Amino acid sequence: MIETKTGASVEFRGLRREFGDVKALDGLNLLIEPGELVALLGPSGCGKTTALRVLAGLEQADAGEVLVDGSDVVGVPANKRDMGMVFQAYSLFPNLTVLDNVGFGLRLRGQGTATRQKRAQELLELVGLDTHAKRYPHQLSGGQQQRVALARALAIEPRVLLLDEPLSALDAQVRTQLRDEIRRLQLRVGITTLFVTHDQEEALSIADRVGVMKSGRLEQCDTPAALYARPATAFVAEFVGTMNHLAGTVTGSGAEVDVAGQRLKLAEPGERPDGAAVRVLVRPESVTLETGGTARITDHSFRGAVTRLTAVLPDGTTVLADLPSVTAAELLPGTTADVGFGSRPVLLASDA
The missing domain is CATH 2.40.50.100 (RNA polymerase II/Efflux pump adaptor protein, barrel-sandwich hybrid domain)
Structure with missing residues (x-):
């Protein structure tokens, strides 16, 4: 049985990251409450993916702090940060069954076969794929593969779930179904989630709060309703809706x-x-x-x-x-x- 638990708090303080003359992050400040799903939205190059990668430990910030439950994780290796991540590409192992794909992270953590298979089966049931445990990735649809990737990310019970445009490779109908599924699972598990997307409908429909970014800065972070009805800046007003x-x-x-x-x-x-x-x-x-x-x-x-x-x-x-x-x-x-x-x-x- 998958148990609901309280997620970790996440905070960016004065986060800066430059690539040559480009300021990918220009003093980003953002607090994500425990168990909250925050979506970062903005045009290409606004810094939303860089922020997620810095939190994951895949990019190093030039300045600023990244706090998880109050502890600065800057300098902590990615594999020690206890983050679950789902990418746009499904990144499943083609030679492993669905069950073994979901349990792969537990295997790396030294969990025994029986324990990891039990946990993987529970996660597959959670995402509605418990009858597909013995199949291989090539035998699944794109939406099913992304469900497996989500189950794999949750299997290790991470403190934070990171979603990097996980739905953009799917067709419109599957994308709508899966975004609702992600929200249902996130609420049930109670995990703090940072969701990066360029699709405003996706962000507004799935998130507790949406942060609109421009040129490495956070223009506004608010509930979807407030963001739409009371945009703080002209850029937000023009970008949303x-x-x-x-x-x-x-x-x-x-x-x-x-x-x-x-x-x-x-x-x-x-x-x-x-x-x-x-x-x-x-x-x-x-x-x-x-x-x-x-x-x-x-x-x-x-x-x-x-x-x-x-x-x-x-x-x-x-x-x-x-x-x-x-x-x-x-x-x-x-x-x-x-x-x-x-x-x-x-x-x-x-x-x-």
Whole structure:
């Protein structure tokens, strides 16, 4: 029987890592609570994988501390850090059965045959592959192989589980199923987990908190809901979810912005003088459409409970709007509508 246990705390303090002129990590600070699953999200080269590799002991930081349960592990060899790791590549041993693959780490730790086979069988049952114990990796699907890799990582009962884009090699349907499975297992085992991905849907659906990185720095780390609804910076707002980029003019002593004749409050007032031309960020679900008016509906994309509409303003600006499908049924391509941008304070684009 697999027992639930409390995971370790993990903390990065002032972590720096440079590759020539590139700052892969530029003073990274992050605390992961025991048993928490934190996803690092960001564009290629932002430093998320480097952070994971430094924690694993596969990269050495140039400066800073890596604390696990309060003890600095910088300088501790990778094989002494008690980390379980799952890579994008499955990395299973082709000449070993599924059961022996899962028990391989226990074998290295000197566990007897009976003990490691019992533990491996329990883990295979946990990931739903107990009937596949005697098969070889080439006899499994990609999703099944990744389940075996996950079971192998958990078999040694690591203090921390590290997941380095483990789902990116799988097709969309399997990826969705396996990410839900990973979350279920992580909650059941109670292991502290750092999950690295470039897929925002993956990060938002699986994590307790998501850290968005840019140029080696952590822009924001928050719950998925807070990250989406209250982004701390324009970069986070643009990177997470879909945004309309609309031309606007600062007004109201820098506290508001005029967009297509509508005055909207700025989430960060006073940064630019009145009259400054800016690009305003508005999420599609904040856009309202009502029949009649001067905007022309050009596209109608049904997505179940929500329909995404594309409207073109008289000046040629394209606006995306997500409306309840019942409401959107009246707004077919070719009809016209009044466009509103809601009452929520807006951010300005980072390059505005």
